[in-house]
Amino acid sequence: MRAVRSLPLLRSAATIGAIALLLTACGGGGDTPSAETPSADMPAAEPTTTVAGGLDGQALYGRCAACHQANGAGLAGAFPPLSESEWVTGDPTIPIKVVLHGLQGEITVAGSTYNSVMLPYGGTGDMNDAEVAAVLTYVRSSFGNSAPAVTADEVAAVRAANSGRTTPWTAEELRSLM
Numbered sequence: 364m365r366a367v368r369s370l371p372l373l374r375s376a377a378t379i380g381a382i383a384l385l386l387t388a389c390g391g392g393g394d395t396p397s398a399e400t401p402s403a404d405m406p407a408a409e410p411t412t413t414v415a416g417g418l419d420g421q422a423l424y425g426r427c428a429a430c431h432q433a434n435g436a437g438l439a440g441a442f443p444p445l446s447e448s449e450w451v452t453g454d455p456t457i458p459i460k461v462v463l464h465g466l467q468g469e470i471t472v473a474g475s476t477y478n479s480v481m482l483p484y485g486g487t488g489d490m491n492d493a494e495v496a497a498v499l500t501y502v503r504s505s506f507g508n509s510a511p512a513v514t515a516d517e518v519a520a521v522r523a524a525n526s527g528r529t530t531p532w533t534a535e536e537l538r539s540l541m
């Protein structure tokens with residue numbers, strides 16, 4: 364049994380690329396009717412997600428499931444589990460930081476070691492505070508986890524405190540919060 368598993372960055376990048384393609388294919392619906400469509404007052408941003416009305420954390424988790432899997436169990440050797448992960452259920456600022464700025468380098472989750480990269484979701488036009496709160500509330504209360512909800516205010520505070528940050532977190536940095 365090998366506890367340490369490492370994933371070459373290349374394979375990880377390829378996976379992310381494949382997922383990006385999938386997401387594009389799913390979201391685009393195929394046809395681009397006209398490149399000349401008047402832009403009116405529509406900003407040149409990505410279409411917003413179709414989460415109707417309030418924020419559905421389970422629906423938002425669709426953005427995570429390709430890697431962490433629908434049941435939160437992850438994928439051995441590639442993507443760590445969110446189920447029974449000490450990084451998910453402890454101090455809420457830890458998963459908030461991971462989602463906002465990403466994570467890179469070696470990390471041990473539920474006894475297995477991973478060494479890869481997760482890209483950030485906190486960029487402009489990506490997940491807002493309420494969305495991060497909703498998805499993390501779902502993750503912290505699903506897959507056998509039973510940690511308290513995360514609020515948009517908590518996410519906003521972490522975002523503000525790290526507004527100058529440009530690189531993903533490392534487990535080493537986050538460990539001090541555990």
Ligand code: HEC
Pocket residue numbers: 378379382424426427428429430431441442443444445448449450451458461462466467468469470472477478479480481482484498499502
């Ligand atoms: C493209 C794949 C991918 C997607 C999509 C993804 N992650 Fe990750 N995630 C990773 C990888 C890889 C790591 C481990 C990074 C490392 O080795 O340092 C990780 C680590 C984590 C961790 C810390 C370790 C753990 O397992 O508890 C959390 C928390 C987390 N991700 C939450 C999320 C959430 C929430 C989403 C959706 C908003 C998400 N991730 C989307 C790949 C992904």
